[in-house]
Amino acid sequence: MEFDFNYVTVAALVLGSLAVLFGVGLAIASRVFHLEQDPRIEQIEENLPGANCGACGFGGCSAYAQAVVAGKAGPSECTPGGMDVARVVADIMGLTAEAKERRVAVVLCNGGNKVANRVDYHGVPDCRAAALMQDGQKACHWGCLGLGTCVRSCPFDAMVLGEDGLPHIIEERCTACGSCAEVCPKQIIKILPVKNMVHAFCRSHDKGGETRKICPVGCIGCKKCEQVCPVEGKAIHVNEFLAEVDVQKCISCGKCVAACPMSTIGNFRLSRRKKVAKLKGQETA
Amino acid sequence: MGYIEIAIGTILISNLVLARFLGLCPFVGVTRRTSDAVGMGFAVMFVMTLACFATALIYNYILTAEGGMNLLVALGIVPELPTGGYVLILKTVSYILVIAVLVQFVEMVMRKSVPVLYKALGIYLPLITTNCAVMGVALLGTTDWNRATYGPLSVTQVTFMGLCGGIGFTLAMILLSGIRERLAVAAVPKVLQNVPIAFIAMGMMALAFLGFSKMFGIAL
Secondary structure, X not given: OOOOHHHHHHHHXXXXXXXXXXXXXXXXXXXXOOXXXXXXXXXXXXXXXXOOOOOOOOOOHHHHHHHHHOOOOOXXXXXXXXXXXXXXXXXXXXXXXXXXXXXXXXXXXXXXXXXXXXXXXXXXXXXXXXXXXXXXXXXXXXXXXXXXXXXXXXXXXXXXXXXXXXXXXXXXXXXXXXXXXXXXXXXXXXXXXXXXXXXXXXXXXXXXXXXHHHOOOOOOOOOHHHHHOOOOOOOEEEOOOOEEEOOOOOXXXXXXXXXXXXXXXXXXXXXXXXXXXXXXXXXXO | OOHHHHHHHHHHHOOOOOOOOOOHHHHHHOOOOHHHHXXXXXXXXXXXXXXXXXXXXXXXXXHOOOOOOOHXXXXXXXXXXXXXXXXXXXXXXXXXXXXXXXXXXXXXXXXXXXXXXXXXXXXXXXXXXXXXXXXXXXXXXXXXXOHHXXXXXXXXXXXXXHHHHHHHHHHHHHHHHHHHHHHOXXXXXXXXXXXXXXXXXXXXXXXXXXXXXXXXXXXX
16 A cells, blocks of 8 residues: 555544544543442542452452441451551541551461371362361361462462461461451461460360370360469360460460470460561572 | 354354454453353453444445445545555554443443443453454454455344354353363362463363364355
8 A cells, every 4th residue: 555645634534533423422421321429439449458358348349448438337447458548548438447456367276297197188189178078188177187278268378388288377468358267167267366476276176185196286185274374364275175265365475385285385476577587488489 | 144154153163262362361361260251251242242333334334335335425525435445544443442432331331221230240341442352353344254255244244243253252261161160179280270271271172163163164
């Protein structure tokens, strides 16, 4: 095709008139099909993290924004956003944000590879599937199956399946959205306040002797922790052969950690920083 | 060219995704769950039909005189059409404009009048603006199909072709999402998990669809 000035003018004319036509058409359409919507919904949505994790209990960030404006939800429900987002949302709504305790996911099992397999499992590589088959392949009916369903469910890449066969939380990234706790068929992951340093890493209600046979770090219900607890009314209780920390009362003194003969009770105080650095290195490697 | 031939040709023989390799981004991105794939498929089907209708009108009445008359000549803007019309210089750019505007308009109308459908398709509608399969089927319907053998298509035939293109896209989406849902619980080696194994599945599906080529002697 040889160059012809006529082509240029016709092209400009046709496209220009089409664009004007469409522009006017869209402008009229947006007027005709205008939908009344509270401008605050859009404002709030812009300030939310946009991860659509559902930690607020609503189906995504957009649904949460609508719920806030409708008065069905408070301004500080967004866990991934934390206090910063809560303040902005509260400003938009003319409310005051109340501080929400920072929480993280905690894996309450120390078994992992230390617990033997009862059977050789070759099924679907998912804890939920394994748990359907006679409570899973592990000797312990209560503990972690180590197939990493929780790790895959984490929307923030805050979990790593360690070489010890247990999932580990990268607490800096954890937003306490609860996805992992929800998918775990053994319910060994709990969302707990970050200020609590001491936890009993076991969920087994088996009798002491049985636990001792299958797991070197399982709770045998000896009640030594209960005896040494200095808190009035005791912050750790043994219930059906399982020690459980009362996170409201616990002062994280660590006396029970020293007293536990099975090293079931653990302390995050020292390890918290080191662990994060180490696991981040593992992930990039 | 009958409607049945167009249907078989666009859905099976020259399937937009598996034979012409158009619209691969939603094919990989939105096939993790069947429900999402179906939503995306129907949104694409809807937009393709409308886009084909609009672009066929532009092609037949502005770019060429195949519809019986040409608007530019009729309005006295140009004395006569050059040979081949303005297809070469205006086709791509005007189609892009039409499709983008159309998607915007459809989204607006749906939001107001069919909120249920809008909620179901909501996220996928804006994505379709940049879906090359929509542009592809519009180009195929007007210029790029086997014109030498079958001659030009009428506006209704092009619109029907757009609908069939959408059906073919939806079919491919549903097939792959079914495969991927099963792959998600299979013991796939770690290096192949998720997208890599999906690529392999896609390749095999394309090979299978190759079996349809030249079926009933149709070659679009």
